[in-house]
Amino acid sequence: MPHVSSLGNYNPVVSVYPDAKVASIDIAQRIASLIRSNHQSGKQTVLGLATGSTPIYVYEELVRLHREEHLRFKDVVSFNLDEYFPMQPDSPHSYVAFMQKHLFDHVDINPDNVYIPDGTHPRESIEDYCRTYEQKIGDLGGIDIQLLGIGRTGHIGFNEPGAEFDSQTRLVELNDLTRTDAAAGFGEKEQVPTEAITMGIDTILKARKIILMAWGKGKAAIIKKMMESDLTPDIPATFLKTCERVELVLDTEAASDLRKE
Numbered sequence: 001m002p003h004v005s006s007l008g009n010y011n012p013v014v015s016v017y018p019d020a021k022v023a024s025i026d027i028a029q030r031i032a033s034l035i036r037s038n039h040q041s042g043k044q045t046v047l048g049l050a051t052g053s054t055p056i057y058v059y060e061e062l063v064r065l066h067r068e069e070h071l072r073f074k075d076v077v078s079f080n081l082d083e084y085f086p087m088q089p090d091s092p093h094s095y096v097a098f099m100q101k102h103l104f105d106h107v108d109i110n111p112d113n114v115y116i117p118d119g120t121h122p123r124e125s126i127e128d129y130c131r132t133y134e135q136k137i138g139d140l141g142g143i144d145i146q147l148l149g150i151g152r153t154g155h156i157g158f159n160e161p162g163a164e165f166d167s168q169t170r171l172v173e174l175n176d177l178t179r180t181d182a183a184a185g186f187g188e189k190e191q192v193p194t195e196a197i198t199m200g201i202d203t204i205l206k207a208r209k210i211i212l213m214a215w216g217k218g219k220a221a222i223i224k225k226m227m228e229s230d231l232t233p234d235i236p237a238t239f240l241k242t243c244e245r246v247e248l249v250l251d252t253e254a255a256s257d258l259r260k261e
């Protein structure tokens with residue numbers, strides 16, 4: 001890994017909105033504009049997508065734009081950040097099920113253009129599989145817009161504390177706090193998988209635009225830490241500060257612990 005002191009350290013653009021819904025509508029509209037302008041120039045749009053509670057309103061607005069304002073997803077390709085491992089795609093806990101429920105079942109995206117890490121892939125060949133996932137992103141021209149949430153551990157994707165700056169798509173262990181936070185959805189923590197496949201920090205940082213969203217008081221402390229800490233693998237989201245294409249989109253509560261300039 002390059003020594004962290006040799007990496008650039010930008011002050012990311014921080015946009016603060018009165019609430020998550022207004023912010024999400026704005027993000028969805030920006031995505032829609034890109035899809036439309038790429039379409040006009042005969043190009044595909046490659047989206048990097050996240051799951052969890054944070055992006056739900058963005059997907060809701062994209063669905064509305066499809067239904068009411070003719071936004072077409074025919075030439076959209078999507079790559080999801082992560083999936084639990086092991087995980088069957090038809091499990092209600094899978095990120096495949098999440099994406100279908102919140103977005104894919106309601107828009108005209110071609111299922112062949114949807115990529116989500118395969119939680120059923122045999123463990124023996126998982127490294128090759130992850131390399132192929134990474135390669136596929138490159139083959140399709142790279143990600144235009146990457147959406148991110150942030151976990152209370154400071155994870156982006158499932159790049160937990162300890163993740164390396166140059167990490168790529170791989171199998172990882174989930175942090176205990178991440179499994180605690182996921183417990184409600186699974187009934188109990190013991191049911192939450194201990195591993196996941198995730199895009200790496202490097203995979204994420206290669207995107208042409210990266211939007212990290214955070215809503216609510218529960219995210220205020222980690223947003224403050226991310227913004228005020230030096231670059232460190234202990235808080236993987238700090239690595240976003242090495243890239244000037246990153247924007248933080250926060251609601252007032254998530255921004256409430258930040259120092260006012």
Ligand code: F6R
Pocket residue numbers: 049050051052053054055081082148149150151152155156157158
């Ligand atoms: C999900 C993902 C995670 C979540 C993060 C926040 O695909 O990669 O990094 O974005 O755990 O989760 P929520 O949005 O549920 O607070």
